[in-house]
Amino acid sequence: MTLQALFGLLFMLPYIAVAAAQSTTASDMIARRVDFLTGASTMNALGAMSSPPSYYSSLLSKASALSTTSAGYLSSMVTDSSRTTLWSDLPMTGDAASKSGNLGVQFDRLLAIAKCYATPGTAQYNQSSVATQIVSGLNYLSTAYYTSTGSEYGNWWWWEIGIPRDIVDTVSCLGSAMPANLTTRLATAMDHWAPDPLHRGLTSAGVIETGANLVDKALNMALRGIITNNGTEIALGRDALSGGGTPSNSVFLYVTSGDGFYAGGAFVQHTYLPYAGNYGTGALKNLAVIVSLLSGSQWNVTDPNASMIYSVVDNSFAPYLYNGRLMDTVRGRFVSRQRERDYDDGFTFLATVAQLATAAASSGNATLATHLKTLVRGHASRYTGPDWASDTRFGLSQAANLLSVSEDSSVTAADPMSATFWHAGQERLVHRRSAFSFTVSTSSTRIGRFEWGNGENYRGWYQGDGAAYLYVPGQDGQFSDNWWPTVNSYALPGITAKATTYAITTVAGTTAIQRATNSYNGGVTLDGIGGTVGFNLVGYSPSTSTLSALKTWYTFDDVVVAVGTNVVDTSGSAVTTSIENRAFASGQVPTLVVDGASKTASASPIAVTASVHVPGTGGYVLLSSSGAPVTVLTESNSGTWYAINNGSDSAGDTTTVSNDFVRIIANHGTNPTGSSYAYMVIPGADAATTAARASSPGVTFNTASGVGHVVSHAASSSTFAHFFAAGSLTGAGMTGSLTASAACSVGWSTKSTSSYSLAVSDPSHTATSVTVTFPFSASAISGSTYATLVSTSPLKVTVNLSAKNGQRVAFSATP
Secondary structure (H helix, E strand, C coil), X not given: CCHHHHHHHHHHHHHHHHCCCCCCCHHHHXXXXXXXXXXXXXXXXXXXXXXXCCHHHHHHHHHHHHHHHHHHHHHHCCCCCCCCCCCCCCCCCCCHHHHHHHHHHHHHHHHHHHHHHCCCCCCCCCCHHHHHHHHHHHHHHHHHCCCCCCCCCCCHHHHHHHHHHHHHHHHHHHHHHCCHHHHHHHHHHHHHHCCCCCEXXXXXXCCECCHHHHHHHHHHHHHHHHHCCXXXXXXXXXXXXXXXXXXXXXXXCCECCCCEEECXXXXXXXXXXXXXXXXXXXXXXXXXXXXXXXXXXXXXXXXXXXXXXXXXXXXHHHHHEEXXXXXXXXXXXXXXXXXXXXXXXXXXXXXXXXXXXXXXXXXXXXXXXXXXXXXXXXXXXXXCCCCCCCCCCCCHHHHHHHHHHHCCCCCCCCCCCCXXXXXXXXXXXXXXXXXXXXXXXXXCCCCCCEEEECCECCCCCCCCCCEEEEECCCCCCCCCCCHHHHCCCCCCCCCEEECCCCCCCCCCCCEEEECCCCCCEEEEEECCCEEEEEEEEECCCCCCCCEEEEEEEEECCCCEEEEEEEEEECCCCEEEEEEEEEEECCCCCCCEEECCEEECCCCCCEEECCEEEECCCEEEEECCCCCCCEEEEEEEEEECCCCCECCCCCCCCCCCEEEEEEEEEEEXXXXXXXXXXXXXXXXXXXXXXXXXXXXXXCEEEEEECCCEEEEEECCCCEEEEEECCCEEECCCCCCXXXXXXXXXXXXXXXXXXXXXXXXXXXXXXXXXXXXXXXXXXXXXXXXXXXXXXEEECCEEEEEECCCCCCCCEEEEEEC
């Protein structure tokens, strides 16, 4: 049975079992929700054990710390009759964005207190005085601000998603201590601000909700119906997930553009940005919640496509999870949040997978449960971030459930992933090997450069211009240990950019994605070999861009190759390509090995002619003596999280943080007219290996100006190429010419003497077909109806690309 079939079976089993009974009531569902918010049942079960697991004491400490925080909120709450806010540090003054954010955070705090009120073992548990104070706060806010009249100001999200979620969860936690008339008043207010989960705004004529926002609003509507025992609203929330009256808008269907999950593996939000982090993990979590919440009731989620929530675990999230951390390449503007780093999104994802594993086991699907548990166990065994059990940044309930799975020694921990993915739906290449992982962020007319807004991600300018992320053992915290507030934002690793200074601007009260104008962005992968991605960069500029380049990357088993040509700029500013910009704790930069000699790097550039070895990171080998001159130096940078994010509810603090950086730079000079670079990264390599590969790289490359790049890897007998225009490429170990009739990406491997592997894609998403002539002969092709044999010597194939949306056409050739 396939894994997809197992997903479908898991989804159907609960409903087969309860179809006749449907005995779950609104009260039952409230109890489920409260347990999800507090973890009470798990904590009680752990406490009842004669020998609780070692992490139980840490969970108790977490509960105590959460209780202390709530006690602080209670003691500082403004209670006099002339109050204009519940907390003096959250004034309802200033600009609209600040006011809406401060109002939302007040509801956040009431919920934090309410969760402690419902959590056994806390100082607030079932304390009537605590309930009275929460009710007083709700009464005040629903009279003064969140009423059943008026118009939105500031960030719409608070009015329609954030505050309603806080309200329904607070009411659930209060239980019988919540006055019925206040619940009714709050429900009426929510109906005013968010009457329809399918649409944004106060009427059903607003923006159609999609992706994570639709899931959020659907869950809110169902919860609203549950706390008011309104079956119509519960059904409205459930049915919104399936698109309401428009089934094509269902979140359970894969999309080919815009927001949602993609069949090839991707999650996009705000139409143009990869967002597996935050939006994606939130959507997955809330889909799992609503399915579980309604299970056994007359409102069961019975959409036959809902099993998709299990399959996206493997194809949309797992490729981007490195040792329990979700890669920044799919986290958008949230990289600027001090309290939401890669390990936070990783925790949300793994906690949801643990929940799905528990559901699978309860439903009798042991095979799927084991599959999910091995994923959790594998990442948990390699995770080195903040402690899930004790750190209060991780929810108590989710941490308890996650730990119950991650500490289950009866399940084998999965080994690190070894595969390469090109996800055309979000235009991301990610290369996974047991010893390292690599990914690069590129952009086009279809996928944006970066997102900013709501006071977030002030310096995101080049995040989609080829920013490359290298993950190696021992440096798991590279991009979470204060990297974003300290890195030179004009020199992210992988990018080609000009030396300039941009004004720090963003959009208040909303968000905006900065778009790219190039159409070529894509690549191919070969199973078991690696992959490639390339794009025709039109550099970021707040006005008119003056910089352009052709940039490509190639990943093989143990190396990453990067090639750039046609680097052109007319601004008069110096242009550089950042080969690396590696962070180290202040004062901890290791002694480098440059061209075979140990060097203590400083702010003074050191010329590089062959290679640089960075201990703990790997080796960097130059592949061309005619490319831009390369230097290496160190840079000490300081900054604050507040400088890159001062959002009303997400602002970082003003504490100065520092890092030292090793920068390896290709210097293209001013006004370059066709500069180039070519280098190879050997992740984890020692100095001796770096020197050996500098003498014998094991890769060859060639370029044709304005046409394309080709790179061959000897050990895997494989070649990848990019044609930015129709033409021919030679060299790179090929015995003949490689030609293409249109822009395309091509890859092949002749490692197997019985069957060659080939792949072709259309990175521009404009070609209906392309004819490729390969530099070898073959007697036949097979494996794809999209590929048609034209001739055999040399092999010439026409590939139909009209319906592929940038995805590869993979096929085989018989020698």
